[in-house]
Structures are given as structure tokens and as C-alpha cells.
Amino acid sequence: MxxxxxxxxxxxxxxxxxxxxxxxxxxxxxxxxxxxxxxxxxxxxxxxxxxxxxxxxxxxxxxxxxxxxxxxxxxxxxxxxxxxxxxxxxxxxxxxxxxxxxxxxxxxxxxxxxxxxxxxxxxxxxxxxxxxxxxxxxxxxxxxxxxxxxxxxxxxxxxxxxxxxxxxxxxxxxxxxxxxxxxxxxxxxxxxxxxxxxxxxxxxxxxxxxxxxxxxxxxxxxxxxxxxxxxxxxxxxxxxxxxxxxxxxxxxxxxxxMPHPPSPLSIQRYLTGSGHGRGGIVTIISNNDDESLKVSFLDMVPWFFRILYHTLTCELTINNNNNNKINCEETNNTILFKEFSPAKDRVLPYKMEYIFFIPPHSSISLYVEFLRGFLKWNEYPPDASLGFFINSAVLTSNVYKCANCTVSTMENRSSFLLRIHSDPLLVSLPIPDFSMPYNVICFVSTVIAIGFGSLFNLTTRELLPVNEEEEEKKGVLVRIINKLKQLFLRKD
Structure with missing residues (x-):
């Protein structure tokens, strides 16, 4: 293979x-x-x-x-x-x-x-x-x-x-x-x-x-x-x-x-907004180490979530102090590389890549908004009510000390390539009423059956006038026999 x-x-x-x-x-x-x-x-x-x-x-x-x-x-x-x-x-x-x-x-x-x-x-x-x-x-x-x-x-x-x-x-x-x-x-x-x-x-x-x-x-x-x-x-x-x-x-x-020392690098990701219209994705990358870290960030979003790149914001929080926030674009060496790839409907997904330089005990917050798109009815999975997943973001960095890393028995290195993933995001999309075709078929079939039955009776039955004088001349036994004949003919 x-x-x-x-x-x-x-x-x-x-x-x-x-x-x-x-x-x-x-x-x-x-x-x-x-x-x-x-x-x-x-x-x-x-x-x-x-x-x-x-x-x-x-x-x-x-x-x-x-x-x-x-x-x-x-x-x-x-x-x-x-x-x-x-x-x-x-x-x-x-x-x-x-x-x-x-x-x-x-x-x-x-x-x-x-x-x-x-x-x-x-x-x-x-x-x-x-x-x-x-x-x-x-x-x-x-x-x-x-x-x-x-x-x-x-x-x-x-x-x-x-x-x-x-x-x-x-x-x-x-x-x-x-x-x-x-x-x-x-x-x-x-x-x-x-x-x-x-x-x-x-x-x-x-x-x-x-x-x-x-x-x-x-x-x-x-x-x-x-x-x-x-x-x-x-x-x-x-x-x-x-x-x-x-x-x-x-x-x-x-x-x-089993104590757990703090992780030198962590990532959090969550959704904002409500309803089936506009929403947002927040990503927080934290450097808890005493040294600065060079971090590679990769985010991938399916094409049916319309990413609004003009809403993208990046903030650097220094020393984890919320009162000390600055825009990443205003610093000289925070963003070392960035690339955005737009999506194409039913062909390509969205892709966003960054390389950050994060100071010690600091964090970077990324926020971007999106619109929920509409899919064709046959593009929904069987469990459409569950929602749709956005892939985990990927964070990669070389760390030089890591107390809570699992030790490889085969490697003695001065640095360690650390790759971590965020949680995947579960997003709900507007979904059609999948029972509607069944309901429409039942309704239309009922209307056709009622209309066809009435039309068939009107076009096939023969209406004959009844002569009351001749009927009165017949005996009671003859009239009963005629009624029975008519009844059996209807059943046939």
C-alpha cells in the first residue's frame, strides 16, 4: 500500500x-x-x-x-x-x-x-x-x-x-x-x-x-x-x-x-452566539511557561460555515492581566506568519494558519464570526439533529522543559516537539423537516383517492327513471326479489 x-x-x-x-x-x-x-x-x-x-x-x-x-x-x-x-x-x-x-x-x-x-x-x-x-x-x-x-x-x-x-x-x-x-x-x-x-x-x-x-x-x-x-x-x-x-x-x-504541574502550553476553544444565524469562534492560546514560545496554529472550518474574515480580531494579554490587552497587529513580533484560505462551496474548506511568538505567562485570543449556510436536503447526515462538527484546532511548538510530558524511552533531546489539539466544536445548522415528504405523499394520496372516487361514480353510473305506477302493480314478492337482485349486483 x-x-x-x-x-x-x-x-x-x-x-x-x-x-x-x-x-x-x-x-x-x-x-x-x-x-x-x-x-x-x-x-x-x-x-x-x-x-x-x-x-x-x-x-x-x-x-x-x-x-x-x-x-x-x-x-x-x-x-x-x-x-x-x-x-x-x-x-x-x-x-x-x-x-x-x-x-x-x-x-x-x-x-x-x-x-x-x-x-x-x-x-x-x-x-x-x-x-x-x-x-x-x-x-x-x-x-x-x-x-x-x-x-x-x-x-x-x-x-x-x-x-x-x-x-x-x-x-x-x-x-x-x-x-x-x-x-x-x-x-x-x-x-x-x-x-x-x-x-x-x-x-x-x-x-x-x-x-x-x-x-x-x-x-x-x-x-x-x-x-x-x-x-x-x-x-x-x-x-x-x-x-x-x-x-x-x-x-x-x-x-x-499524583500531582499535576501546570502545562506550559494550553488551548481553549468555544462558540459564541445563539440561534441558527450568526455565531462566533473564540480561541485562547496560553503560554504558562517562564520562557517565550514560538507556536504554530492551524484552524480548519467546513465550507458551509461562512467565515467573515473582516471580523477577525487578535488580542495579546500580557502577564495574564485582562487590563493589559493589546492588538496583535500593533506589536512587531507577535505574528510571525499568517495565511487565510477562503472556502469554495462543496469544493474547498476554510483554512487559517498563524505562527505566534507568545511572551511568558501571556495568552493570545482569536475571535472570528461566521454565518450558518444552507445545505441541500441530501447533504445532511442521518443524525442531522446532532449538529455538525468543526475540526479540532492544531497547536504545535518546541518546548524546552515539560514536567508533565510522557517520557519517550528512545529519545534524548534538548527540545520536545509538542503538538496538542483543541476540543472539536459542535454547531447546529438549520435543518429541513425530513418528515415533510411523507406528510405530503399521504395528504396528496388522500385527496386523489377522494376526488377519483367521486369522479368515477359520476362517469360510470347509469341513472334510470323509476315508474311508480308499474311498481305498484307488481306483487310484494316480485319487489323483494328485484331489491335483492339490485343488492347483489352492487356487490359484484
Whole structure:
């Protein structure tokens, strides 16, 4: 599939639930609710759009998803928010990048099963044996992802291969007791490692959770330099693991055991207005760090929400003081880049991209108004009364310290590429009365039946005069027989 459609890099995620940055810290891999997909194509791809359509249909069949429903109205070409992460070949040109998201996409076992089959040993042994759908779909959050990137085979990168990474992120509900185990969380015992793997490890990050005891004792401790912090990881080698791993708390108070430092970067998004006419979108980007941050912002809106760009305002709040607000355009270095792409009905969506330079302990507020458009009756989804989603906004930045980031066991870097998503917005649109065709058909059919019956009787019945004198001459028996004949003739 990768070679057939000239794909160089691919990232795909299917997520149910919203990751709560303020409660859980930053996720290992941030993904918006629903489905998200972006892909970089090779320079020799003659028709990127054609390869993109073929890739969507292939992934739709591979993972039982709705990617085949994506068209040009839900496809974006970002310029600043997504960069290649692998051994990229050729010049970096955004014309080779395609991005899409489906906030409405449901995620269920029909997605988990084909995804788990991509593992070398499936769900039989190794960590794949923990993938039990009844437990995974009874959690506060879960996300499956597939990442395919070119990878250097040696230090000089003279030979380039392909690295495939499958990830599962889960946030379980808090257990009732002070002790729990992997089997109690996942509903299954972990089996031996996959025979095809060269190594299989389980890492416990106790950087912020010192009051946690592990049993049995870790096989060894691994120290990592993550940004400006030294991180200690407890490591279990799966091949030498003889019993289930149990976790116990020294303190029953979870808020004391698991503190959550403030997030250096956050984003909030909400709607304003009421009714089915005019509305507004407010986006607040906050830098809670002690250092200035360079932030890339991407916002995508469907074509049937008529964005009024002349209403767009940008305000910088310095030191989080509401009395100290200035227009972003009045400063020299707050907006480093901006681009607006208007929509085209039933062809292209709206796109808005910014690069901001946000001072420490400051925030940027974006506000823009929109008009709700009208759709054709056959363009509404089956659950039109639910409303229509506006994709999550994407925020990307390089951070140099992050106390509540999940540590990668494979990377030692001085900076960390942080990508977070806002909540998707659910907007109601004017919807037609879908029962009207049924009501009209019933009404018209009734009128036609009544009118046709009367007209038919008038045109087919023969009215004959009755001679009363001749009737009186007939006997009573003859008159009764005639009445019965007339009655039976009417029934026939």
C-alpha cells in the first residue's frame, strides 16, 4: 500500500474520548477525538491527489473506518504545523502533504481488531495479549495509532528502511483500592514476548509519582535525560517476567500521590452566539511557561460555515492581566506568519494558519464570526439533529522543559516537539423537516383517492327513471326479489 500510493510518511489515529491536559498532563501521542490522518508523498508522485484518494480507500478497508468518505471538502494542505519526522527524501514542500480529520468517526472493536492484526504476533503473545476490548472500551480515553516513517539503517543514513510504530494510549478509571495490577486493569495476564521481537520491555515512569511501589522489583533502572530533567524509569524485561506486575500506593490520597504541574502550553476553544444565524469562534492560546514560545496554529472550518474574515480580531494579554490587552497587529513580533484560505462551496474548506511568538505567562485570543449556510436536503447526515462538527484546532511548538510530558524511552533531546489539539466544536445548522415528504405523499394520496372516487361514480353510473305506477302493480314478492337482485349486483 505504501509503495503503491507513493507514501513517504503516514500517521493515523482513531480516538474515543478527549485527553484532559490539565488533569493527566500531556499525552504520549496527542490525537483529537475521532479519526485523524496525514501523509507525506514521495517527490516522484505524479498526482498527489489521486494517490491520496487511493490511500484513503485502502486505509478504509484495512481498518474498517470511514476514510473513503473524505473528499476535497475535508482535505487540507497545512504549511507550518506538520513537518516530516523520519529520514525525509527531497525538499520539504507542503504540496506533498495532505491532512484530514473526522471528529464524528466512532471508534469500536471493529477498528481495534484489524489494527491488532498488524502486530507481528497479533493478540496471542507479547503486549498484544493485553488488548482486551471489554476493558479497553470501558476506559476514560483510548486511542490507537499507526505511524510509518522512513528510517536510517546506519549512522551515515546511507541505507534507508521503513519503521512502523503501532501505539495504544489508554487512561483507566481510578481503581477503588490502593493496589492494582496489569491484569486487573487490562483483564488479561501478560504472556511471554513475541518470538519475532528482539526485545520486549515494560517501562514505569515514576518521575512525578515517587509514592508508588512496584512488585516484583524492576529488573533494572534506566536513567534518561529528558529536556532539562533527569528521569528514572523502572524497566521489566518481558522474557524474564515470572509474575504479574502489581502497583501499590503509600498514600490513599490520589491528589498527593499524583500531582499535576501546570502545562506550559494550553488551548481553549468555544462558540459564541445563539440561534441558527450568526455565531462566533473564540480561541485562547496560553503560554504558562517562564520562557517565550514560538507556536504554530492551524484552524480548519467546513465550507458551509461562512467565515467573515473582516471580523477577525487578535488580542495579546500580557502577564495574564485582562487590563493589559493589546492588538496583535500593533506589536512587531507577535505574528510571525499568517495565511487565510477562503472556502469554495462543496469544493474547498476554510483554512487559517498563524505562527505566534507568545511572551511568558501571556495568552493570545482569536475571535472570528461566521454565518450558518444552507445545505441541500441530501447533504445532511442521518443524525442531522446532532449538529455538525468543526475540526479540532492544531497547536504545535518546541518546548524546552515539560514536567508533565510522557517520557519517550528512545529519545534524548534538548527540545520536545509538542503538538496538542483543541476540543472539536459542535454547531447546529438549520435543518429541513425530513418528515415533510411523507406528510405530503399521504395528504396528496388522500385527496386523489377522494376526488377519483367521486369522479368515477359520476362517469360510470347509469341513472334510470323509476315508474311508480308499474311498481305498484307488481306483487310484494316480485319487489323483494328485484331489491335483492339490485343488492347483489352492487356487490359484484
Amino acid at each position: 505504501i509503495s503503491l500510493y507513493n507514501v513517504e510518511e503516514l500517521y493515523l489515529s482513531l480516538t474515543r474520548g478527549k485527553w484532559k491536559d490539565r488533569l493527566w498532563g500531556y499525552p504520549p501521542i496527542d490525537s483529537p477525538p475521532g479519526a485523524e490522518l496525514w501523509a507525506w508523498f514521495l517527490p516522484q508522485a505524479s498526482d498527489v491527489d489521486e494517490d491520496w484518494r487511493g490511500l484513503l480507500h485502502a486505509l478504509s478497508g484495512l481498518l474498517c473506518s470511514s476514510f473513503d468518505a473524505i473528499d476535497s471538502t475535508t482535505t487540507f494542505i497545512p504549511k507550518t504545523s506538520f513537518k516530516p519526522t523520519g529520514a525525509f527524501i527531497g525538499n520539504i514542500s507542503s504540496s506533498r502533504l495532505r491532512y484530514t480529520a473526522l471528529p464524528r468517526e466512532p471508534v469500536c472493536t471493529e477498528n481495534l481488531t484489524p489494527w491488532s492484526k498488524l502486530l507481528p504476533c497479533g493478540q496471542k503473545v507479547g503486549l498484544g495479549s493485553l488488548y482486551y476490548a471489554l476493558k479497553l472500551y470501558d476506559t476514560n480515553y483510548h486511542s490507537i495509532s499507526l505511524k510509518i516513517v522512513p528510517s536510517c539503517q546506519d549512522d551515515s543514513c546511507s541505507s534507508v528502511g521503513t519503521a512502523v510504530t503501532l501505539s495504544l494510549s489508554v487512561v483507566f478509571k481510578l481503581p477503588s483500592g490502593k493496589t492494582w495490577s496489569l491484569s486487573s486493569l487490562f483483564g488479561r495476564h501478560i504472556e511471554k514476548k513475541c518470538p519475532l521481537s528482539s526485545s520486549s520491555f515494560i517501562y514505569f515512569d515514576k518521575y512525578l509519582h515517587k509514592d508508588i511501589n512496584l512488585y516484583p522489583e524492576p529488573h533494572f533502572i534506566e536513567n534518561k535525560q529528558f529536556l532539562s530533567s533527569n528521569v528514572e524509569l523502572s524497566v521489566y524485561e518481558l522474557n524474564n517476567l515470572k509474575s504479574d506486575i502489581k502497583v501499590s500506593l503509600k498514600n490513599k490520597n490520589y491528589s498527593q500521590v
